[in-house]
Amino acid sequence: MNTVSVYTPTLSVSDRVKAVTAALVIGVALIYTTGFAASTNVHNAAHDTRHGLAFPCH
Amino acid sequence: MVTRVLTVSILAGLLAGLIVAALQHVTTTPLILKAETYEAALALKAPTLAAFDGDARIILAHGPAGDAPGHDHAEWKPQDGLQRTLFTSAVTIATAIGFAGLLLAGMIAAGDTIDQRSALVWGACGFIALGLAPAMGLAPELPGAASAALEQRQLWWLATVVATALGLFLFLRFEQPWLKLAAVVLILLPHVIGAPHPAAPESKVPAEVAAHFASLSLGIQAALWLATAFMVGVLWPWASRRAAKA
Numbered sequence: 001m002n003t004v005s006v007y008t009p010t011l012s013v014s015d016r017v018k019a020v021t022a023a024l025v026i027g028v029a030l031i032y033t034t035g036f037a038a039s040t041n042v043h044n045a046a047h048d049t050r051h052g053l054a055f056p057c058h
Numbered sequence: 059m060v061t062r063v064l065t066v067s068i069l070a071g072l073l074a075g076l077i078v079a080a081l082q083h084v085t086t087t088p089l090i091l092k093a094e095t096y097e098a099a100l101a102l103k104a105p106t107l108a109a110f111d112g113d114a115r116i117i118l119a120h121g122p123a124g125d126a127p128g129h130d131h132a133e134w135k136p137q138d139g140l141q142r143t144l145f146t147s148a149v150t151i152a153t154a155i156g157f158a159g160l161l162l163a164g165m166i167a168a169g170d171t172i173d174q175r176s177a178l179v180w181g182a183c184g185f186i187a188l189g190l191a192p193a194m195g196l197a198p199e200l201p202g203a204a205s206a207a208l209e210q211r212q213l214w215w216l217a218t219v220v221a222t223a224l225g226l227f228l229f230l231r232f233e234q235p236w237l238k239l240a241a242v243v244l245i246l247l248p249h250v251i252g253a254p255h256p257a258a259p260e261s262k263v264p265a266e267v268a269a270h271f272a273s274l275s276l277g278i279q280a281a282l283w284l285a286t287a288f289m290v291g292v293l294w295p296w297a298s299r300r301a302a303k304a
Contacts, residue, residue, distance in 0.1 A: 026158075046149040058208060
């Protein structure tokens with residue numbers, strides 16, 4: 001396995017805050033839409049994935 | 059670094075999502091389609107089975123096979139076959155990109171080195187927090203199963219995910235015994251409170267099929283987490299090397 005360190009701790013705090021915020025926004029927005037959005041069309045499109053990945057559905 | 063987060067999330071989610079979409083196509087989706095035949099049969103007999111006491115609800119997401127008077131058929135849904143498979147695959151890929159985003163958010167916030175090994179550990183924890191822990195209260199369901207109100211279940215799901223994720227982090231990252239104890243309490247708390255359940259079971263899907271589906275869907279979610287984490291662990295160092303060269 002590749003365990004070579006590539007993370008650069010010299011990154012400024014604000015860079016990290018921005019990166020974490022961007023990653024969180026992607027994660028929460030996509031998981032909300034695919035797993036939770038109440039819109040009937042979104043529900044119907046996402047139906048089999050919601051069931052298949054054990055999200056609360058219906 | 060924001061660009062790197064976007065690139066790695068999208069690529070890792072795309073690759074892992076494609077693999078798991080193929081797995082879903084031959085594992086969970088056939089069982090969902092099978093359950094829908096029972097759901098449709100139940101819908102035709104629904105009036106004689108309407109024995110709820112207020113908490114239990116059957117929501118027939120796909121409508122009955124026959125025409126129900128007054129039912130609105132204008133509602134869009136993907137057509138069975140290729141279109142439905144494509145939508146399911148696209149949604150699975152989007153979910154994988156979301157998982158990759160959450161993994162990167164956690165690992166960058168914690169200041170961890172992102173490689174295959176560490177990403178897989180985070181991925182396993184992601185599965186415990188978003189998959190296993192909520193499923194212990196709200197078992198994965200096939201269409202047609204009776205369940206409590208959706209909003210209550212989603213709320214319990216979310217609270218359980220946050221409590222489990224926080225609990226795992228506290229337990230794994232802090233040495234103080236009282237914090238480890240607090241972490242265990244936090245992980246157990248949602249289960250002590252209990253998930254919202256229907257008053258009476260209603261599903262006509264055979265228990266064997268439902269049980270098979272429950273274990274399969276957890277396995278598929280585990281596969282999605284681990285595949286996504288592995289891709290993140292491979293792609294992040296690659297994207298970082300590219301960024302260092304540029």
